[in-house]
Structures are given as C-alpha cells and as structure tokens.
Amino acid sequence: MRVNAYAAPSAGQPLAPTTIERREVGANDVLIAVDYAGICHSDIHTVNGDWGPQPFPVVPGHEIVGTVTEVGSDVARHAVGDRVGVGCMVKSCGTCDNCRNGDEQYCRDGMVGTYAATDRDGTTTQGGYSTHVVVDADYVLSVPESLDAAAAAPLLCAGITTYSPLKHWQAGPGKRVAVVGLGGLGHMAVKIAHAMGAEVTVLSQSLKKQEDGLRLGADHYFATSDPDTFEALASSFDLIINTVSAKIDVSAYLGLLAVNGAMVNVGAPAEPLSLNVFSLLSNRRTFAGSMIGGIAETQEMLDFCAEHGIVSEVEVIAADQVNEAYERVLASDVRYRFVIDTSTLG
Amino acid sequence: MRVNAYAAPSAGQPLAPTTIERREVGANDVLIAVDYAGICHSDIHTVNGDWGPQPFPVVPGHEIVGTVTEVGSDVARHAVGDRVGVGCMVKSCGTCDNCRNGDEQYCRDGMVGTYAATDRDGTTTQGGYSTHVVVDADYVLSVPESLDAAAAAPLLCAGITTYSPLKHWQAGPGKRVAVVGLGGLGHMAVKIAHAMGAEVTVLSQSLKKQEDGLRLGADHYFATSDPDTFEALASSFDLIINTVSAKIDVSAYLGLLAVNGAMVNVGAPAEPLSLNVFSLLSNRRTFAGSMIGGIAETQEMLDFCAEHGIVSEVEVIAADQVNEAYERVLASDVRYRFVIDTSTLG
Numbered sequence: 001m002r003v004n005a006y007a008a009p010s011a012g013q014p015l016a017p018t019t020i021e022r023r024e025v026g027a028n029d030v031l032i033a034v035d036y037a038g039i040c041h042s043d044i045h046t047v048n049g050d051w052g053p054q055p056f057p058v059v060p061g062h063e064i065v066g067t068v069t070e071v072g073s074d075v076a077r078h079a080v081g082d083r084v085g086v087g088c089m090v091k092s093c094g095t096c097d098n099c100r101n102g103d104e105q106y107c108r109d110g111m112v113g114t115y116a117a118t119d120r121d122g123t124t125t126q127g128g129y130s131t132h133v134v135v136d137a138d139y140v141l142s143v144p145e146s147l148d149a150a151a152a153a154p155l156l157c158a159g160i161t162t163y164s165p166l167k168h169w170q171a172g173p174g175k176r177v178a179v180v181g182l183g184g185l186g187h188m189a190v191k192i193a194h195a196m197g198a199e200v201t202v203l204s205q206s207l208k209k210q211e212d213g214l215r216l217g218a219d220h221y222f223a224t225s226d227p228d229t230f231e232a233l234a235s236s237f238d239l240i241i242n243t244v245s246a247k248i249d250v251s252a253y254l255g256l257l258a259v260n261g262a263m264v265n266v267g268a269p270a271e272p273l274s275l276n277v278f279s280l281l282s283n284r285r286t287f288a289g290s291m292i293g294g295i296a297e298t299q300e301m302l303d304f305c306a307e308h309g310i311v312s313e314v315e316v317i318a319a320d321q322v323n324e325a326y327e328r329v330l331a332s333d334v335r336y337r338f339v340i341d342t343s344t345l346g
Numbered sequence: 347m348r349v350n351a352y353a354a355p356s357a358g359q360p361l362a363p364t365t366i367e368r369r370e371v372g373a374n375d376v377l378i379a380v381d382y383a384g385i386c387h388s389d390i391h392t393v394n395g396d397w398g399p400q401p402f403p404v405v406p407g408h409e410i411v412g413t414v415t416e417v418g419s420d421v422a423r424h425a426v427g428d429r430v431g432v433g434c435m436v437k438s439c440g441t442c443d444n445c446r447n448g449d450e451q452y453c454r455d456g457m458v459g460t461y462a463a464t465d466r467d468g469t470t471t472q473g474g475y476s477t478h479v480v481v482d483a484d485y486v487l488s489v490p491e492s493l494d495a496a497a498a499a500p501l502l503c504a505g506i507t508t509y510s511p512l513k514h515w516q517a518g519p520g521k522r523v524a525v526v527g528l529g530g531l532g533h534m535a536v537k538i539a540h541a542m543g544a545e546v547t548v549l550s551q552s553l554k555k556q557e558d559g560l561r562l563g564a565d566h567y568f569a570t571s572d573p574d575t576f577e578a579l580a581s582s583f584d585l586i587i588n589t590v591s592a593k594i595d596v597s598a599y600l601g602l603l604a605v606n607g608a609m610v611n612v613g614a615p616a617e618p619l620s621l622n623v624f625s626l627l628s629n630r631r632t633f634a635g636s637m638i639g640g641i642a643e644t645q646e647m648l649d650f651c652a653e654h655g656i657v658s659e660v661e662v663i664a665a666d667q668v669n670e671a672y673e674r675v676l677a678s679d680v681r682y683r684f685v686i687d688t689s690t691l692g
C-alpha cells in the first residue's frame with residue numbers, strides 16, 4: 001500500500017512530500033488513517049542527525065491520532081471507526097521481564113521506535129507524518145472521543161513522558177512539584193501535575209510565559225535567571241521534572257529538593273553533565289531519568305486526561321508548513337505544540 | 347572536667363596526646379566513659395584539612411562505644427552502667443520537619459557533628475578519641491550487650507551509613523544488591539544486605555578480597571578492573587551501594603541497574619562527577635546519595651545487628667598507634683576497621 005507522506009531525504013535537509021510503502025495488514029495489525037501528527041523536538045533531532053546516522057528517507061511523527069480503517073483477523077481490542085493513537089513505540093519483545101511488567105519502553109531486546117527504527121521483520125519503521133500507518137494492535141491506544149483529536153495527539157509522547165514520572169514519583173496532594181521549562185513537555189507536566197493535586201511551580205529562564213503557566217495550572221512561577229530563586233526555594237520540592245535537554249547546573253537544581261526529593265530528567269543533553277555528589281548526600285536526594293511510559297500506562301494517561309479534560313495547547317498546521325514549524329520549535333517560538341493536519345497531505 | 351584525648355594540632359600534623367575540657371553534665375546530658383572509638387576515613391579527611399579549614403586542635407572519633415557513668419536529672423532513657431554508643435551527630439534542632447520525621451541528619455538548621463563542629467552553646471565539639479564524652483541523651487544510643495563492644499563501635503557510622511540506604515531502597519529477599527568497594531563501609535554493607543535477605547554481589551577493583559567477601563555474606567564477587575564485568579552484569583541490579591569516594595565512571599555503573607534500579611553513593615569525591623544522562627533515562631534509573639541515618643534508625647540498626655549477630659571486622663589498637671593506623675587506612679591496608687582501645691589513653 002503506497003501512501004502520501006512528508007520525509008527528510010537526508011540529514012539536515014528540509015522535509016518534502018513523498019510516498020512510502022505500508023505493509024499489508026497482518027492478523028494482529030491495525031490500519032490507521034492518520035488524522036493528526038504532533039511535532040516533537042526529537043523529530044528534529046533525528047532528521048538533523050543529532051543522534052547519529054539515520055536510515056533516510058525518514059518520515060518522523062510519533063504523536064499520532066487517527067481512525068481505524070481496517071483490522072487484522074486476530075484483532076479484538078480495536079474496530080473499524082475507532083479513534084486511536086500511536087506513540088513512540090510500535091513493538092517490543094513482549095516476553096522479557098520488563099515487557100511483562102508493562103515497561104515495554106525498557107524491553108531488554110529494545111523497543112521498536114515508531115520511525116527510523118528496524119522493525120521485527122527487518123524493515124524500517126516510518127512515522128505519522130503520513131496519511132496511514134499499520135501498527136501491531138497491542139501498541140495502538142484508544143483515544144477517548146471527548147478529547148479534541150488534534151490537541152490529543154501530543155499526549156502520545158509529551159503527555160506520557162511527563163505523566164509517567166509524575167505517577168511513578170507520586171505527585172499528588174501535599175506534594176510540591178517543580179517543572180523546569182515551559183515548552184511542549186513542560187506545559188503538559190504542569191497540567192497533569194495540577195490535575196493530580198500537587199502544588200505546582202514552574203521554573204523557567206524568564207517570567208515571559210508566567211501568565212500562561214499560571215493559567216495552565218501552576219501555583220507559582222519563578223525565573224531561574226534570578227539567582228535569588230535558588231536561595232528562596234532551597235530544599236523545598238519533593239519532585240522536579242526537568243524537561244530541558246540543554247546542559248544545566250544540575251547541582252543547583254538538586255539543591256532545591258527536600259529530604260527524599262527526586263529530580264527526574266525526561267530528556268538528556270548530548271554531552272555528559274557534571275554533578276557534585278554532596279548535593280545528593282544532603283537530604284538523601286535522587287537524580288533520575290524517565291523515558292516515555294509503557295503501553296498500559298499510556299492508556300491510563302489518556303483516560304486520566306479525558307477524565308480531567310486535559311489536552312495539549314496546539315497550533316495546527318498544514319503539512320507544507322513543517323519546515324517552518326521546525327525552525328520555530330528550535331527558536332522556542334511555539335505555544336506549545338505544532339500538530340500537522342494530515343488531511344493536507346493530499 | 348579535664349580528660350585525656352588524642353588530637354590533631356593542625357592540618358596534616360600527626361595526632362598527639364593532650365587533654366581537653368568536657369562540659370558539666372547538664373539536665374539532659376549523659377557522661378560516657380569511652381571504651382572504644384573506631385577510626386573512620388572521614389576522621390582522616392577532616393584532620394588533613396581535605397574538607398576545608400577546621401577548628402584545631404581536633405579530637406576525631408564518631409564511632410563511640412562506652413559506659414554511662416553519670417546522667418543529668420532529666421535523663422530517663424539511659425542509666426549509670428548502661429552500654430551506650432554515639433555516632434556522627436550529637437545535636438540537631440529537634441523541631442524542624444526533618445527532625446520530627448526522624449531525619450535529624452538532614453536537620454534544616456544543620457546537625458551538630460560529633461567533633462570539629464560548633465555546638466548549640468557555641469563551643470567546638472570534640473570526638474571519641476578521648477576517655478570521656480558528654481552528650482545530649484537524645485543522641486545517645488543503647489548498644490546491645492550481646493555485641494562485642496570493640497567490634498560494635500564501627501556500627502555507629504559505617505553500620506548506619508550502609509543500613510540506612512539498604513533499608514530505604516528496600517534491600518531484601520528477591521532484591522539484587524551490589525556493593526562497590528569492600529572496605530570499612532563495604533564490608534558492613536555486605537553483612538547487612540545479606541542479613542536483610544538480599545542477593546549480594548561485591549564489585550571490587552580486583553579479586554584480592556574475594557574470599558573475605560564471600561565469607562562475609564556476598565553471593566558473588568566481580569573485579570571492576572575486568573571490562574567483561576560491566577557487560578556480564580548489565581541491567582542486573584536493583585540497588586548498588588557505592589562506598590567508594592574516589593571518582594568512578596558513574597555511567598558505567600549505572601548501566602548495571604535494572605528497571606527502577608538505584609545507585610546510592612554513601613560518600614562523595616571532592617570533585618564533581620561526570621554523568622551521561624542517557625544512562626538514567628534508560629531503565630528509569632536513579633543516582634542518589636545518603637548520609638548516615640536518623641537517631642531512631644540508628645537504634646533500629648543496632649537492634650537489627652544484635653538480632654543477626656552482626657559486628658564489624660576490627661583490628662583493635664592502642665591510642666599511640668593512631669598515626670600508623672591512618673597511614674594504613676590510606677593504603678587500604680586494614681580488614682576492615684581500626685578501633686582504638688581508649689583505656690590506653692591513660
């Protein structure tokens with residue numbers, strides 16, 4: 001099956017319209033007509049080659065919302081006409097301890113990414129900047145109809161990436177949660193942490209987006225460019241979700257954690273970070289990382305978002321605006337996520 | 347009250363006999379005749395000035411076991427003749443949230459260290475390398491009579507420093523625990539983790555102490571100088587207790603953690619460590635620190651050790667052997683802790 005898509009032909013080149021082949025619908029597969037695909041910062045890293053060589057041409061997109069148009073003979077959990085979603089992974093071994101525990105993202109065999117990854121059949125996966133995808137039913141999520149389809153797309157990556165550590169480190173009533181950076185991930189972290197009942201503080205470079213932050217659910221907003229911030233907030237948070245991938249002064253942020261507090265990175269700078277271990281010894285602090293979430297947990301997150309009316313703040317664009325959108329993401333000029341209307345792929 | 351002691355006269359100078367003044371026994375104080383005082387690596391760091399300027403002369407010693415010889419009028423929990431212990435702290439504010447939660451070591455006002463610290467009355471604390479100490483009863487532990495007094499002394503620092511993170515990160519049956527470094531702290535970690543029911547692996551530079559490690563309770567023993575070790579043990583531990591303060595390749599050790607695994611430093615190198623954050627993202631790993639333990643927890647540890655017959659492996663020395671012992675500690679030539687017999691102080 002030949003379908004329209006937008007692909008990067010090689011590293012650093014602008015994306016352009018193309019067609020790609022989708023596999024036939026297998027017994028456990030779902031054919032999805034893509035309605036919307038979010039633009040994640042990692043799409044840009046990948047096509048720019050920041051994370052090493054890629055199997056070009058690459059069709060990015062792992063924040064996919066669409067409609068089921070065909071299901072394989074063994075598929076019970078999804079039916080034609082259902083609104084579904086696909087996130088960052090489309091397969092894992094399913095048998096290792098991590099997969100069995102619902103941590104497919106940490107599959108011992110390696111999860112298969114939604115694009116630019118080698119699938120179990122040896123082919124290269126291609127993502128959501130296309131009219132259709134064929135995905136193993138076990139990796140297809142149900143997207144509640146109450147959520148706006150376009151605004152729900154970023155939940156599949158930005159949503160689960162922040163929900164998972166907030167849940168794991170027990171954000172909730174009585175917990176003081178800080179979110180570092182108010183971008184695509186950060187704005188989701190604020191909404192979700194607030195809905196979980198935590199007291200939410202945004203730590204942003206400046207106060208430029210303060211009004212937004214408070215509207216989205218933050219209780220407090222501080223500028224990290226102000227050194228007083230680090231003194232005023234010393235030893236005060238139970239959890240810090242760091243959505244900033246750039247190199248930051250980790251030890252300074254760790255100093256903001258109370259006893260047993262954790263700072264969790266959901267992204268990583270390409271270069272190693274330097275860290276003063278004394279800042280961990282004091283207050284029994286932890287510095288941790290978290291990568292998306294498991295499949296069951298992603299469904300749980302979607303249901304949680306439906307229950308609390310949470311979606312992403314999005315700017316919907318046509319496919320031919322993708323390259324311009326990439327420029328604006330790199331310039332932090334988006335509030336807060338671009339989503340491609342894939343009907344414009346023709 | 348003038349008592350005999352061994353003190354470092356200035357940074358880097360050998361310790362020498364001296365006399366120091368102990369305060370009068372206040373209403374909530376306990377006067378302890380010191381029987382044994384362990385030698386901790388941090389004693390050496392302190393008197394060498396590695397951790398900044400100190401209020402010399404300094405009498406080190408925060409692994410103290412002794413006998414109560416006098417109690418203040420308000421003291422109910424200790425009586426003359428009791429065998430007691432004093433660890434790394436002799437006071438904290440007692441009113442902040444951390445103190446109230448039993449985390450006095452993380453007192454928001456700062457705990458008062460057993461030596462070289464400024465006490466609440468403005469005087470400088472002096473440690474256990476002396477015939478007597480006067481300590482606030484709330485910071486005096488009961489040392490079970492079933493434990494050998496000399497061998498129990500290191501429990502007050504090395505014991506609680508390893509017990510606390512093992513307990514906090516739930517070492518126990520079904521948990522795979524690695525201990526990095528088999529020294530004063532490491533050998534206690536092995537004994538305690540084994541007694542908690544965990545599967546214990548020692549990660550040591552070489553296999554020199556393998557026989558000891560297995561005798562002390564380790565199930566496995568690997569040399570970290572062998573690069574195959576890091577491949578063979580990838581993603582296999584739930585908890586790593588790092589007792590090595592020297593700079594190590596943290597990212598390599600983090601790679602040994604399974605999903606949700608934690609590596610906990612109980613010491614810290616003076617210089618910052620470099621860390622690849624991707625090693626945290628993968629497997630949702632955490633890098634943490636832990637500093638001694640609270641007072642109630644220290645008592646719990648002592649009772650646990652009595653129940654399981656755990657003490658330190660010690661070499662008892664006379665006070666005039668202290669400087670030689672320091673040299674041997676720095677050369678890692680001790681199995682596994684020196685303890686001063688304070689009756690030799692005259």
